[in-house]
Amino acid sequence: MPIFYHIDPSELRNQKRKYGEAFAKHESENKNVESWxxxxxxxxxxxxxxANGPETVFIKQIVETISNRLCVPISSDDEDLIGIEARLQDLKSKMEMESDRVLMVGIWGLGGGGKTTLASALYDEISSKFDGSCFVKDVREESSKRGLPNLQKEILSLVLKQKTEEVVGDVGRLIKSRFRRKKVLMVLDDVDHLDQLKELAGSNAWFGKGSGIIITTRDIHLLIAHKVNVIYNISLLNDDEAIQLFHKHAYREHEPVEDYEMLSKDVVTYAGGLPLALKVLGCFLCDKDMSEWRSALARLKDIPDNDIVEKLKISYDGLKPIEKELFLDIACFFRGEEKDEAMKIFDACGFHPTIGVKVLIQKALITVSEEEGRFDMHDLIQEMGRYIVRGENPKNPELHSRVWHVEDVKICGMHATKENDRIKALRVWSLLDRDIPSSSLPQVIGNMKKLRWMVWYDYPAISFSSEFQPMELCFLELQSSFVEQLWEGYKVILIVPLINYKLE
Incomplete structure (x- = not known):
């Protein structure tokens, strides 16, 4: 990188002034100066x-130019950055990169969706433009393990380029006093509680002009409550990006073996554009033959990959108990169903669904379509929810909290004589033309002591069992059923009925 310091390049090209005088002197001494x-x-x-103007300004320009050249550009060939370049440019277009104001940016979305990767790419590209910077990974986990004061100390030492042991005193106050005079870039990755933001990046007044705070989270509510300037909802990979990322992990060759192409498409469809799932499955299948690929895909339909489930389950684990119940009901019964109809059941069960549904949306666990008002969610999120319900007994539906498959009702019918205190919700579309004796069904229902709600289409028996004690039943819906009476005698319960026939 040539720097012309107090000299014009034309003086070198034409050898004028002092250069001309020097060459004339050397030539008079019979020296060969042509190569010079x-x-x-x-x-x-x-x-x-x-170099023109103030020297300090010129030096700053040189440093900035070199820093920009040293920043490693994002390569589309990088296996972990496929699809990131387009999202990075989209994010930058929403940020005021040259502004003097303090800018807080939130990157929000599904677990395993690429939030950390995007934040890392942005950090790598712009960190050289700041007086100090730090990338704090796994704030959720690290704050739980080490406490927020230790994270504050780590941030202070990284930004000020000091050893951790050199940071003494009230760290929170030091951050406010030292950072407000600096242009700081800070990434807080995987934030899951508002207190973490308050303690690590309390307000814009903590930082100097032009500072940037980047926050990744699964909960958009935290970003809204902390009043961040820009909220970026990271999109999942499209089909082309997904197949490219999967190939990078699943094949050692640059292009896939032709015979594997259809199986690759099946895997990509299963992953639904989730980068985490594509990487995990690609790494798992990379040394497997075709028959093993088919076996693995068949197994995934019954038993999801544990690494994927555990990553997605973090969002579920952060819910309150009543929100967990609400989420599991939606995952098991109401995906694709009208929200208004489901809300009647949730309301009857005392779930306070208006606020609960809002929380699930903010944590990227569910969506509600604007046009039709129907519940939806990512395939793997639904799979995670149903996996939680099945637990350690996937083949024993009588031990599940929810039953939604007709075949599972048949299995429950085989245990008609056993008391059941597990099943909380039951939804059956139809048992007509099924190999299930209707005589056993009243006893099956009668043994469900914890049943909270039930929706049954074409219920084939004429009544429930006389032993049915639905002390927790809040909602009952029977359509096109053979029921002549619910039960004999009186039951002290609360029922919100939606029954399409008249009870005598």
Whole structure:
């Protein structure tokens, strides 16, 4: 990088002034200066920086130019950054990169969706433009293990380039006093509680002009409550990006073996554009033959990959108990169903669904379509929810909290004589033309002591069992059923009925 310090490049090319005088002197001493002339002329033709104006400004320009050149550009060939370049440019277009104000940016979305990768790419590209910077990974986990004061100390030492043991005193106060005079870049990755933001990046007044705070989270509510300037909802990979990422992990060759292409598409469809799932499955299948690929895909339909489930389950684990119940009901019964109809059941069960549904949306666990008002969620999120319900007994539905498959009702019918205190919700579309004796069904229902709600279409028996004690039943819906009476005698319960026939 040529720097012309108090000299114009034309003086080198033309060898005028002091250069001309020096060459004349050397020539008078019979020295061969032609190679020297050529070297200086070539130097004068180079493209470089000319020092004009205040020296401090010129030095700052040089540092900025070198820093920008040293920043590693994102390569589309990088296996972990496929699809990130487009999202990075989209995010930057929403940020005021050259503004003097303090900018807080939130990157929000599904677990395993690429939030950390995007934040890392942005950090790598712009960190050189700041006086100090730090990338704090796994704030959720690290704050739980080490406590927020230790994270504050780590941030202070990284930004000020000091050893951790050199940071003494009230760390929170030091951050406020030292950072407000600096242009700081800070990434807080995987934040899950508002207190973490308050303690690590309390307000814009903590930081100097032009500072940037980047926050990744699964909970958009935290970003809204902390009043961040920009909220970016990271999109999942499209089909082309997904197949490219999967190939990078699943194949050692640059292109997939032709016979595996259809199986690859099946895997990509299963992953639904989730980068985490594509990487995990690609790494698992990379040394497997075709028959093993088919076996693995068949197994995934019954038993999801544990690494994927555990990553997605973090969002579920952060819910309150009543929100967990609400989420599991939606995952098991109401995906694709009208929200208004489901809300009647949730309301009857005392779930306070208006606020509960809002929380689930903010944590990226569910969505509600604007046009039709129907519940939806990512395939793997639904799979995670149903996996939680099945627990350690996937083949024993009588031990599940919810039953939604007709075949599972048949299995429950095989245990008609056993008391059941597990099943909380039951939804059956139809048992007509099924190999299930209707005579056993009243006893099956009668043994469900914890049943909270039930929806049954074409219920084939004429009544429930006389032993049915639905002390927790809040909602009952029977349509096109053979029921003549619910039970004999009186039951002290609360029922919100939606029954399409008249009870005598």
């Amino acid at each position: 002339r050529k070297a200086l002329a070539d130097a004068g033709n180079l493209s470089g920086d000319v």
